Amino acid sequence: MRIHVPELPTGRLTDAWRACVGTGRFDLALRRDYQDSLALVQREIGFRHIRGHGLLSDGVGVHRPYEYGGARRVLHSFTYVDQVVDAYLDLGIRPFVELGFMPSALATGDQTVFWWRGNVTPPRSWPEWADLVRSTVQHLVDRYGLAEVRGWPIEVWNEPNLTQFWQDADSDAYHRLYEVTANTVKEVDASLQVGGPAISPGSEADEWLARFAEFVTDKSVPIDFVSRHAYSSGPAQHVPFGVHQTLAPAATLLDQFAQPRRQLAGTPLAGLPVHITEFNSSYRPDNPVHDTAYHAAYLAPVVAAGGDLVDSFSYWTFSDMFEEVGVPTALFHGGFGLLTHRQIKKPTYHLYAFMARLGDQILARGADHLVTRDADGRVTVLAWALDPHPLRLSIPLDAASAFMSRSSVHEEAGNAWAAWGEMGRPQSPRRQQLDALREAAEPARSHRSLPVVAGRVDLDLTLARHEVTLVEISAVRDETPPWWDEIRIPGHE
Template identity: 70%
Template sequence: MSRFPTAWRECVGTGRMELALRRDYQDSLALIQREIGFRHLRGHGLFSDGMGIHRPYVLGGERRVRHAFTYLDQVVDAYLELGIRPFLELGFMPSGLASGDQTVFWWGGNVTPPASHTEWADLIGATLRHLIARYGIDEVRGWPIEVWNEPNLPQFWQDADADAYHHLYEVSANAVKDVDAALQVGGPAISPGDDKWLETFAAFVSRHDVPIDFVSRHAYTSGPARHVPFGVHQSLAPASALLEQFALPRKQLAGTPLGGLPVHITEFNSSYRPDNPVHDTAFHAAYLAPVLAGGGDLCDSFAYWTFSDMFEEEGVPTALFHGGFGLLTHRQIKKPIFHLYAFLARLAPEFVSRGPDHLVTADDSGRVTILAWAPVDHTDAANSPATHHVLLSVPAPGPAVFLLRSSVDDERGNAWSAWREMGRPLAPSPRQVDMLREAAEPARVHRNVPVVDGRAEIEIVLARHEVTLLELTPVVDETPPWWDDSRLVSGDEQ
């Protein structure tokens, strides 16, 4: 058997890096790492003013720059203590180095080119040398370094100027390699929509022999936003469109000097909006299940955007459930999409089989795990099938297996549904938060399944939008020969 790809856990997204200084963020990340265990974390704002790294000053009439790492050290220390490493994104532009005042997001990330590319290179070099001195060269060599975020959109890079981005990438990549040739640098972290950008970028770095160790892009499937107060509604393409986007870089770069490079999808989700209620639903977990099951065949990593609702690009959220990107809400309430990832984390490592509605894995102890999901109607969730049947025959040792099933759907393991039934409280009381946490736990059932001729026959009936994990472990019967369950409340001799 082959290993099931773990590209789904290589990286996850986060709000801007300085949010890691907050308690709710760290509590959420600790929970994520305990139950899922991602390997890298990527977010914006490494060089934005909130991190306080770039600090220009004037002394004796001369402009100078001090590089300060007070917050960066606290952020990275917190990451490493929780068993996750940075996936560094070089951006946005610190105001003291920016050539203009265009910003993005409520918190004001500057998206203009540097006034001095030399000073920008110095900033990158000083930051990396500090990280190496603090954490060691072998550690930092394992942190991918991505140049900017979505430069093909004018919101994220002034005028979406490809030539200006190519120059920024060249300066940045050379600055990284000047620190250590083994550090990993790449890009262009493009948004879906203008897919020629990657080809143009590849031609530039190949023609000018610019260092590149990986290529990156993002993937989303939502249409234009229809705004309502504090939220949006959007149409969705089928989830298969995400897999098509995952596959596109390798397809575009085949036969080019970049053709063999790792491909990282450094953001993906259904909607690109942090205020779309679809993110909170069981529909969303079932919609993305086939993507997580199959994405590892197409790329080296694909980072869910994001692990937590601690996220402020459109301002401070106004309600506990507000359509945020997170696997968790504030205060660590698990969404159905959290459970999809947690189920994946419990899968056995060896691939057995996969279908359009299930994935089967096993290990050498005889343990078999099955992830199954109900099909969805991406145009109208109410039209998704009310039930869906999956029939499987799986290899199993011994005379019987113990089956433990964990499920989430529109009702079970669904705190969003419970929150709606509570009346959508904007600021739930402590008791209501506790109730929502309880409602968020998956439903669990168990039974003994006979094994015939080395196989267990499993029938799975899925509810609407259900995602379920079945864990089958060999039964070793150690019941004493004198025990009789029929006499639990009887003292009579038989």
Template identity: 45%
Template sequence: MKQPLQYKVSLKDNASFTNNALFCVGTGRMNLALRKEYHDQLMKVQEEIHFSHIRGHGLLCDDMAVYHTYEEDGEVKTEYNFTYIDLVFDDYLSMGLKPFVELGFMPEALASGRQTIFYWKGNVTPPMDYNKWADLIKALVSHFFDRYGKEEVVTWPFEVWNEPNLPGFWKDASMDEYFRLYEVTAKALKECDARLRVGGPAICGVDDKRWLTCFLEHCSQHKVPLDFVTRHAYATDSPELIGHYEYQKLRKPEDFMEELRESRRIIDSFSEYKDMEMHITEFNTSYTPRNPIHDTNLNAAYTARLLSEMGDVCASYSYWTFGDVFEETGVAYTPFSGCFGLLANGSIPKPTYWTFAFFKHLKENAIARSEHFVLTRDNDKNICGVAWNPVEEMEDKELALTFSLDLTDGDYMIVTKMVDECTCNPLRAWTNMGTPAYLNKEQKELLLDCARPQINVKQFRVMDDAAQIEIPLSSNAVCYFEIQRIYPKADRGFRPERIRGGNIMME
């Protein structure tokens, strides 16, 4: 069943659309950045997509070797080691990435308890001594100043902790204790330089309205520094566990967006925080790294819809994560394990990788937007668009988008890059290969070949200043399309009609 949808668009039109898709991307814990596979995946992402910032957990965990105590003359003293942090941040900056610094988790020698989270056991208890925590934060920032320069470091956002409204991430999900941690941390940062930007509370969608309201009330009443607000957003409900995997149904995109709009309303209800930046420092479809949806074309098409709307209310929205070197629930058993990344291990692009690559190429002037597409143009009147068709049900539903455009008479080309279940579906290819757990060289190369968009270039002629362009979308397709004016100049004696395969493809 194909649903035809028609749109009349003028190049003089204006549409509301803010494209912040590339501001930030998420990562597995900081220690993983010391691995070659991690570096290779991030390098590939940066070469083709190029995010501006990166955020992840575990900056202060023991596997980063930052915080140490020793006894001297009967007194317990503290020393810091920033060797691993330097290796990680140097690598990020070399790839054009600024850290979006998440301050956590707790070094064991400073922790008030032994509660941990994840396979890699990040400590999630408050500090036993808040003065020593403040000293750690100031020492860390002072080191950043020395190594990278103040003018660079003051451009990095600093976020305090991760999802303290969940008891797994913060002991007892204690609101009062988190407010204390936030206040001590924010003031320590401002002591280093008042220009440093700090924010929180980095909550997820559990009791989020109360948490956000109380956090803002606390900051307002106690004059606690706050430069931006952070939260997380995921689009699935409770999971069903089957073996190593968890399956969930998607929420409606409208419901996902309403959660963010409600946070926006809460922030704006405080006069001193009205219009303050709200950063979504994690978002994805599912919140579990064991959901196969992350590897699918459905994920790509659904995410495209979110990217077209999240800029309406958010200063940024960080996709969780760039790659599958991750390990929150342990080491993956297979190359397609349902993990969050844009890339599967082996640097194999998943369909959602291309969603971000496509949004990178959108132009500065939006001329049309709907629940199925966004259309932009540059100052030379070249048109670029992205269209999508998420279908969660097993029944196929096709779309046919037709755009009536007021183009000047002449010759044009249209380039389409299609990602759908038939042309760019490495998950299906891997399944058809028998789901090998450990890829050999030939299998990896085959999957890389199956993970590329289908590209078509066609020519068409505009007469009477009007053109119709059709973009067909099968179920879970994402399509990038670009329309450019061309001025054909054939070489002397070149006759494409006499060359098999060289004839002009007319739209």
């Protein structure tokens, strides 16, 4: 059966998918490989904001207590903050500020999370915490300008509904943290965006959001956006230096995206922007599924449709420069990233690169495809498949003839993870192996002319197992000179 694509747009494709991307802890951005990776991502995809943990953790060195004149004092130092944010802005990306974790000298306890030990306990002095927040936000405004920083959302903490990220997952303590923090941010300037609660998905997530909404409403605490996270994996089955997990259907992620607006309907928080500040399949940075072609095809319907439900949804993360469970033991180790270390593109990277080439006019969408058009009349088709099947489209095009180009990733193409396996899974690939992996990571590409009959192009695709493909169709403007005679060229008789 051929699908008849309408001539007139049926809607507009938002760019909520590129509004934000996740990153490893803040100070990793000081590394060369990190900045090289982000530069590549920005050239080919172009995210607007970047969010990660650890801005206020000890490794960044913002909170620096000292004694002088017999009294305890605190210096707020922004040496690393400036270097990182300057690098971000140079690369055309802006912070989505996450305020956390607790500096150890300000913490009430020694509970930490991750290999790099982010402290997750409340502050021992609320005035000192407020001073830290005020100084940090004011410094950003002073250095980068109020007009600029007004566009940087400021999120309070990360996943406080989990005991790993907030001591005892104490909602009352988090509410106090949020209240003090949000009011302090607004003291710097009332137009700055502040929000939360950045909750993790789970059985208690709805209850947490309901209590949070009730708290900020009853106490008139400032809130400019609501945030939560979305993952679709089951319990971790541990093996050395990795895990395996089952995955729920990809639609589970879209359901989680939609949950805040459903839950807040009819409340004073209805209508606020909703940001999914982390999403992925697995919540583990050592799950091999992240590296596979299957992963790109699995997430394609989520990335294609997520903008209909939320204002942003942030892929966690852009790079495998990430050390929550320790320094990675191999090039491919199941990291969250769109890129491995050394900038090897994973299939899910190409899903995002393909999205970046779509038009903004939606002509048609289905369970396995999205058809768009841009202002120049170029038609693009993003299609995906977990299992092989045909896709037949009739596409409107105002032209006498058409040029089609196709880029595809699947099990046999654009799949560096498979090539790495065929190499014997070297932990530290040599330069020649890295070059071979980069070549294997490139999509399969093809092109041909297509006839236009009665203003339509028939497009027949056969989608392979675990494929994501991008087809671009544009009108041909024939500029062949009158003396062109191809049959006189040897080999073309």
